[in-house]
Structures are given as C-alpha cells and as structure tokens.
Amino acid sequence: MKRIPTLCLAALLSAPLLAAMGGPDAYGYIWKDSNEPDGPVFSWIDITATGTLISGLGDDNVVGPFVMQSDMPFYWYQRKFLWIGSNGYIAFGGGNIASPFPAIPTGGGVNDYIAAMACDLNFLGAGNPAQCFYQDEPNRTIISWVNVPFWSPTAPTYTGSNTFQLIMNKLDSSITVQVLEQNGLTQNNDLSLGIESVAGTIGLQHSYGAYPVAGYAIRYYFPSITSLEVLDAVPAWSTTPGSGGEFLSRNGAPFGMVANALNTGNTNLSNFTMQAQVLNAANVVQLNGTATIPTLLTGLDTTVVYAGGWTPTAVGTYRMVTTISGIAGELVTANNQLTQELVVVDTTAATQSLNYHGSVDNLIGLGWNGGNGGVAVYIQPPYYPAYATATTVRIVSNVGAGYTMKVYDDDGPNGQPGTLLDSVYISPAQATTGDQVIPLSSPLSITSGGVYVQWYMLGANINIAVDANPPFSLRTYEVLDGVWAEYRDRTNQDFFLGLRLAQVPVFDVGCTGFFGLTDGQDVGGQTAVRAWVTNFGNQPASGFTVNYRFGTGAVVSQAYTGAALTPGQQSLFTFNQYFVPTADTNDGLCAWTSLTDDAQALNDTACVAIHTYVGIAELSAAGVSLAPNPADDLLRIEGLGAGRWLLTVVDATGRALRREAFNAPGTFSMAVDGLAPGAYRLVAERDGERYGASFMVRR
DSSP: OOEESSOOOOOOOOOOOOOOEEOOOSSOOEEEETTSTTSOOOOOOOOTTTSEEOOOOOSSOEEEEEEEEEEEEETTEEEEEEEEETTTEEESSOOOOOSSOOOSSOSSSSOSEEEEEESOBOOOSTTOOOEEEEEEOSSEEEEEEEEEEEEOSSTTSEEEEEEEEEEEETTTOOEEEEEEEEESOOSSOOOEEEEEOTTSSOEEEEEESOOOOTTEEEEEEOOSSOOOOOOOEEEEEESBTTOOOEEEETTOSOBOOEEEEEEOSSSOEEEEEEEEEEEOTTOOEEEEEEEEEEEEOTTOEEEEEOSSOBOOOSOEEEEEEEEEEOOTTOSOOTTSEEEEEEEEEOTTSSEEEEESOOSOOTTOEEEETTSOEEEEEEEOOSSSSEEEEEEEEEEEEESSOEEEEEEEESOSGGGOSOSEEEEEEEOTTTOOSEEEEEEEEEEEEEOSSOEEEEEEEESSSEEEEEEOSSOOOSOEEEEETTEEEEOTTTTTOEESEEEEEEOOOOOOEEEEEESSOOTTEEEOSOBOOEEEEEEOSSSOBOSOEEEEEETTSOOEEEEOOSSOBOTTOEEEEEOSSOBOOOSSEEEEEEEEEEOTTOSOGGGSEEEEEEEEOOOOEEGGGGTOEEESSSBSSEEEEEOOOSEEEEEEEEOTTSOEEEEEEEEESSOEEEEOTTSOSEEEEEEEEETTEEEEEEEEEOO
C-alpha cells in the first residue's frame, strides 16, 4: 500500500527486459536469464499441492521465520532462517520492505534479502485470489507467489495478477526466479529484482522499474572463486536484540550498557574496539565504556557487558551509541555505529507520558491511501505495576475522517500484538488536529511486558504526525487491513503516539496519634478523644470510619464526614462520644481507621498507655479551697492535710498541663499565668487518695 502524503515518487514505465546477463557484483555473483543460450531454462515447479500454504500475508508485511532443513550458502555466509514478504521477496533477517522499493545494493534499512519480484503486491480484499506456498527440502527451498495482484487505491484494492517463484538450490548455491504470469501495473512502477548481502553495499540488481514477461527465468550464480576479502563487523544490538527504545525511571535503577558485536565478513577479526556511550540531547557523555575484542570468527558474535552504570537524574531523551573501530581495511564502515533511544521519565509524577517522539513534528504527516490503515508503537513501562489511563496522539491534518485508538497486549506469538485491551472510537467531529489525550474506556494495570498503542484511520485524508528527528525507537509498526508489520521507515521516523500513566491508585488512611493524650497520663473523668488522621495514599480519601477503644472495652465508631483528605494531608478528628473511665487501671487507649481497600493495615492504629481512676472526691469535701476562682496568674490552695501531695492541672481533654509536688500543711500557690483562658481541673493525690476541683482562668 502507498502512503500519503509523504510519498511523492514519480517513475517512468521501463521497457521490457532485454538484457540476458549481468554482473558480477563486488563478491562475484552474476546473473543470466532464459534469453541467454547457456542460461536457465524456464521450467515451472508447481508446489500448490505439495507445499505449505502460507497464512498471515497481507499488504506490506512479512511472515516468519521459517527454518530450512539445510543451510543456504549466500554470499560469504550460510543462512537457515528466512522470512517471506507479501511484496515478493524473502529476507534472511526479517524486515519489512515496501514502496518505494530501494535499489540494490543500498546500505541501511533492510539488507540480506532476495527480491524475487519486489513490488507493491496485496493479499487483502474481498475475493482476492492471492496465495503463497512454501516447500523445503534438503537440497532446495521453493517459495511461490500465486495469482497475487498489485495493490490498488481503488476498490477492491487490488488489480492485475502475478505468479512467480524463487528456487534456492543448496547443491550449487544458485538462486533462480521464474515468472509464470505477469499482468497489470504497480502504482509506482518500482519493481526491484536482485540480491543483496548482509553488508548492504554489496549486491546485484537484475532490474529496477521493468516488468518481467511470462515464461521468463533468471538465475543468480554463486562465484566459484571470489577474491573479495570481506572484513566487516557491526554492532548487532544494544541492551537487547532489536535495540528497541527503552523507558527509564529518573533516579531509578542504574542503566548498564550491554552491546553485541557480529562479524559479518568472511575473514576472522582480531583486536578491534567496541565503544558504548550514553549521551544526552546536548551530546554530553553520561557514561562511557570501551572494550577490546581480541578475536571474533567469521559469522559469530560476542556480547560485552560494560562496567559501571548510569543513574539518570533528569528527564529527557538520551541515546546509547555503540561504535566499532580499529578494523584495518574494513570493507564497509557505514554500518559501524548503532543508536538506541533512551527516554527518562519522572515516575514519581502524578501523571507520566510514555512516548518516543519529540515536540516537533516537522510538519510531516502520515496516512494511507484508501483510508484503511494505521500505525502503532510498542511501549514497555519502566516499572510495574503501571497504571495506564489514556493514549496520546497528534493529528496533523483531517478533512472529515474519524479514527480509533486501540491498546493490545503483547501476549501474541513471540511477543506480538495479542489480546485487545481497549478500543476508543473518535468520530470525525471529535477528530480535531493537534495533540489529543484519549482516555481509555477503563484504566489498565500493566504488570509485565508492554502494550501496543495503535492509531487506525476510519477514512481517507486524515494524517498522524511523524517525528523525523533522531534518535528513533525502532518500535513502530504499520497496520493495513488489520495485518501488522514492522514500519517500513522505522529506522528514520517515530509517530506521535504514546501512553499516559498515572500513579497506581493507593487508598490508605490511618491514625498517627492523639491530641491531648500522652503515655502515662492520668485520666480520672470525662475526656474528649481527638485523634490525628493522615492520608498515606495517593488518592483523595473519604467515606471511612474512625474508631477508639480503651483496653478490651466497647468500640466507639464514628464516620468521617469532613472534606476529602488529599494525599499526605492530616486532620484532627474529634469523637462525639467522650471517654469516661470506669475503673482504676492501666491500659491502652487506641484509635484506628476502617477503609475499604485500605492498602496498609500497619499504619491504621495509634495507641497511648494511660492510667484511669474513678470515685474521685471533690476537694471541698476535704475542707480544701481554691482562690481566687476565676484565677489570673496565681491559684492558691489552702486546707490540704499533712503529707506530700502531687498537684496536677488538666484541661478539658484530660491532658496534664502542669504537675507540682507540695508538702502540707500550709498554703500553696500554683502559677496559672501560662494557661489559656478556659475551664481546668486540679487533681490532688496523696497515698492513694484523690481529690479534684474545677477552676477557671480568666483575663
């Protein structure tokens, strides 16, 4: 399928193929066709009854890997795994190739493939007769594309018909392409036939932009002798195979650099260097590591774990750059560097946006001709559980189409999209341009792995914004008629797609102490109970109950009816029911909260150890008087019997404010100038006797 409006190729229809042979390429491959006297003879091999019908091919996608019974010699190495492309090619390392098709050879992008007849083909659409068959034997492997039409922007989205096959001969290492049928024209006339090595810059183009005729055969001949000494190594991956972007937590676990080097040449290598660095957006090095690789045999790889780690302290986009150097006479140096995107997120923030794009979209938009396509990005959060609440997207233009935002689990085969977790429809009227935050139908809790966020067009002439500024995540996909494939330009573009996280809801309240009650306090009368209640969670708290009990006595419960407590907020809760001592005893007075789904029970309760007593007589009954009452600065106590008395002033809550000893008889004056105006009680104790009297402080 063709992209719009970013695709602006113009091509001229080439003349029919006339050349009979070509090459050699840098390695020594040549090709001959069935027009050449000693070339291959067209002889179609029908595998529709004996081969395996390949399922899953659509528009611009690949299926695989398929494991061949024996290795296929290809250039200076052997290949056992292959992927089949809907667009008429096989790739030995996977990868999606789509229009506009690159000329061969072209370094970068997808390398290591055979373009049998690479062009914009389509397996989708009602009534489409397209089929693909695969037959593998010890001595040869055949892939046949049968009755496959070209993609068309108009209904039924396909036109013409093509039947061709690729034959890989393991005995003589030759590669044969046969064309049984060719009818119709492709959109851009960008047909590509040829072979390309893993090096990318070494390959052999049979033709480009020219249509083969029916009954035509091409054979690529493996060189019997090659003088090309290929010294070449590449950084194969960083962190994990695929080198996909990573999200990291600010001030979180240190990031350790891991990189893999692969010898892609035909010569053993020794004593070369692989350097890895983490850099910020201003190219300031955050972490640096260098390793010398003493020996690396051809076709093998080695993984380096660099010492040390980097703890990111600032949010933003970073990159890990891995570079190979020190190979004298290296054939290809364009593949000596690999960049992996790293995005640091403040995971302590109330909301966090996980996306790989920058802030500038370069005024580039992407849509699919016909309006039945979409794009996606794979997002793996930096912590678990991650609580997703919305998707994000930037629409750069729209003239009347809606779209859907979907989230898929990565529980499909090999971590591919599987279970649909959420889908939100955006009507044409709602599909406005600019940045959009689309709430999920219901929040998602991600406990492992990641999710695929997909934007899908529901009509033509709507475009999602694209970021063409490096670094790139390498985690983007295109989805055409529901068929997924790696995005064809994932090495140089990211989409304005993302996932919005919020803190995992934590509901947690508890009592943290009392006001006016302390350990060891004497309580001999009616006392108000006031407890501090704190919201330890990250969500507003209300609708809970606060309780208190003394020892094993009855529980007093009361609903909290105040304003919702914000996270971290503390409030003084006063019980309507006073605490009244009923015995002379020592025990604990405890207050606690009761909340549905409370996250932590250990912080619910606060206790104080108090001494209660009952039957206290009034001081007046013992002939003791207090004066003046009300008092201002001094309170005189007269008439106490002989002995040592402990005098305590308590407030209305039972809290002891002042305590002094006095040897009677005599008159004792207690300072009350530091007490706030109000009602108080004086408690006098001697050898088990307790008396009390009320007094006022007034100024």
